[in-house]
Amino acid sequence: MDISFVTRPSRESPPTASRQFERFFQDHYPAVVRIAFGVTRDAQLAQDVAQDVFISALRRFPDPARTDHARAWVRVAAVHVALNTIRGERRRERHEQLAGAEPAAAGPEEMLLDREEQVRVRLALRRLPRRAATVLVLRHSGLSYAEVAAAMNAKVSHVGTMLRRAESALRKELENATRP
Amino acid sequence: MRHVPSTQLRRLADEPLAVPDRALRHVTGCDRCQGESDEIAANAALAARLLSSPASVGDIDREWALLQDRLREPGQARHRAGTALWRARRRLASASLGTTAATAGAVLALGAAAAAALTTIYAPTHVAPVRVDLGDLHAIEHITGIGPSQLMGGLPPSGSRRLAFGELTWATAGHARQVSSIARATALTHLAWSAPATLPPGVGAPLSIAIGPQVTATVSFSNGAAPGIAGSTLQIAAGPAVVVQYGSRSGQARMPTLAIAVMQRPTATSTGATASELEKFLAGRHGLPAGLARQLRLLGNPATTLPVPVPSGMTQRQLTIGGMPAVLVTAPSGIASAVIWENHSGVVFAVGGLLDNQDILSVARQIG
Numbered sequence: 001m002d003i004s005f006v007t008r009p010s011r012e013s014p015p016t017a018s019r020q021f022e023r024f025f026q027d028h029y030p031a032v033v034r035i036a037f038g039v040t041r042d043a044q045l046a047q048d049v050a051q052d053v054f055i056s057a058l059r060r061f062p063d064p065a066r067t068d069h070a071r072a073w074v075r076v077a078a079v080h081v082a083l084n085t086i087r088g089e090r091r092r093e094r095h096e097q098l099a100g101a102e103p104a105a106a107g108p109e110e111m112l113l114d115r116e117e118q119v120r121v122r123l124a125l126r127r128l129p130r131r132a133a134t135v136l137v138l139r140h141s142g143l144s145y146a147e148v149a150a151a152m153n154a155k156v157s158h159v160g161t162m163l164r165r166a167e168s169a170l171r172k173e174l175e176n177a178t179r180p
Numbered sequence: 181m182r183h184v185p186s187t188q189l190r191r192l193a194d195e196p197l198a199v200p201d202r203a204l205r206h207v208t209g210c211d212r213c214q215g216e217s218d219e220i221a222a223n224a225a226l227a228a229r230l231l232s233s234p235a236s237v238g239d240i241d242r243e244w245a246l247l248q249d250r251l252r253e254p255g256q257a258r259h260r261a262g263t264a265l266w267r268a269r270r271r272l273a274s275a276s277l278g279t280t281a282a283t284a285g286a287v288l289a290l291g292a293a294a295a296a297a298l299t300t301i302y303a304p305t306h307v308a309p310v311r312v313d314l315g316d317l318h319a320i321e322h323i324t325g326i327g328p329s330q331l332m333g334g335l336p337p338s339g340s341r342r343l344a345f346g347e348l349t350w351a352t353a354g355h356a357r358q359v360s361s362i363a364r365a366t367a368l369t370h371l372a373w374s375a376p377a378t379l380p381p382g383v384g385a386p387l388s389i390a391i392g393p394q395v396t397a398t399v400s401f402s403n404g405a406a407p408g409i410a411g412s413t414l415q416i417a418a419g420p421a422v423v424v425q426y427g428s429r430s431g432q433a434r435m436p437t438l439a440i441a442v443m444q445r446p447t448a449t450s451t452g453a454t455a456s457e458l459e460k461f462l463a464g465r466h467g468l469p470a471g472l473a474r475q476l477r478l479l480g481n482p483a484t485t486l487p488v489p490v491p492s493g494m495t496q497r498q499l500t501i502g503g504m505p506a507v508l509v510t511a512p513s514g515i516a517s518a519v520i521w522e523n524h525s526g527v528v529f530a531v532g533g534l535l536d537n538q539d540i541l542s543v544a545r546q547i548g
Contacts, residue, residue, distance in 0.1 A: 026244070029243060050243065058251070136231060164187070168223055171227075
């Protein structure tokens with residue numbers, strides 16, 4: 001699935017959102033923001049990612065009801081934009097310090113894991129191959145095997161193997177990170 | 181039977197019904213497959229715990245309003261959402277009307293709408309604060325058929341809405357449009373004002389200068405409305421207006437840091453009903469929150485007061501600009517503020533932005 005569109009800012013002016021696109025936003029925003037949170041472990045960042053994904057989706061699918069793959073596209077795009085975001089976060093943190101922004105307070109969502117663990121998970125996802133991180137986040141955000149397969153352009157019968165390898169790789173990354 | 185492939189062992193951990201029965205039977209009797217299945221299940225459980233997402237995803241309506249804001253500003257939409265300024269904007273929206281309520285034009289428009297809903301012969305000479313929360317705004321939306329998002333640009337140039345007590349129609353004298361300079365905006369709208377000579381640190385050149393035409397709205401009360409009101413019409417006129425948005429000095433983000441809105445005060449006339457009849461009727465409408473109705477009654481003479489809605493969570497202070505009453509509204513933690521006042525000539529000003537009180541007032545005092 002081509003998601004290069006969403007990974008770079010566009011020079012085009014965005015079109016106006018239609019009623020159909022508003023309905024699409026209302027229906028799919030929760031899933032997109034949950035997927036983004038799966039990667040960023042930060043509610044504010046996840047909302048930022050969702051905004052960027054839907055702005056790009058509007059350019060690509062002005063009437064999303066007329067295409068079959070808009071639903072899958074925004075989910076995969078959420079993973080990729082979120083991965084790009086955490087990969088560039090060192091740069092972002094420095095920029096925000098210069099701009100004098102306050103660090104975001106931990107909300108109830110971030111409290112699901114302690115802060116140290118959140119950072120470990122984020123670093124591990126950053127190091128995993130992109131396809132492994134994608135299958136992990138999509139599946140654990142609640143997508144079924146069939147939905148993961150559709151979103152990743154893979155066969156349903158391959159999802160289990162992709163998932164097993166990705167989960168094993170995640171455990172190894174976490175173990176390596178805690179090894180002295 | 182051969183050992184069960186790992187793809188099926190993984191699926192067994194969370195979709196066991198999708199795994200064939202013979203594979204299940206094999207796993208229970210095979211130490212090797214059972215061991216591998218246990219390891220896969222442990223890794224899956226670890227990933228599920230670490231990657232779990234919250235049930236709550238934030239305010240979808242607020243995010244939709246923010247997305248629409250980005251679409252309305254073509255330059256802005258090219259930039260990523262995760263900047264400090266963007267975050268400030270989201271925090272501001274969370275704390276206020278659910279959208280960019282701190283923009284001066286919005287505060288002004290809501291003030292005009294609230295005022296218009298109250299009186300017949302209406303020509304305000306000064307501003308006064310009225311606390312509102314989202315419930316109040318929804319109530320106003322329910323009664324008038326027009327909500328904050330429509331007031332902030334989503335309303336077509338002309339149209340009509342059927343209300344419970346009649347019909348609302350509105351029309352504009354021309355189109356809102358961008359102009360090349362403040363002098364040109366002043367000449368086209370006949371609004372006499374001077375742009376600030378000195379801008380606060382961090383505020384750059386104007387990003388956009390827009391003029392809005394005069395808007396005329398008419399409420400035609402149905403025959404069954406109420407004694408004295410039935411069959412009468414109420415005509416409200418607001419504008420023209422000028423809105424100037426300034427960017428940042430660094431020029432990195434095309435996001436406004438300061439906005440100045442200047443508007444001819446709203447006025448209202450009635451063809452039959454008296455002011456007190458209309459006031460009683462509208463204030464007694466089912467759905468108008470009692471707290472809001474009480475505040476509006478306490479404003480004093482409603483025919484000469486322009487209510488300035490102050491969203492819950494924001495602080496407000498009353499002061500004077502150029503000798504005239506003004507309302508200063510500040511967002512939590514002082515990240516943004518706005519000041520609204522009407523001058524001696526019946527021109528309403530609003531100055532607002534992502535600046536502290538001192539900076540906003542320094543701009544206001546230069547133009548007031």
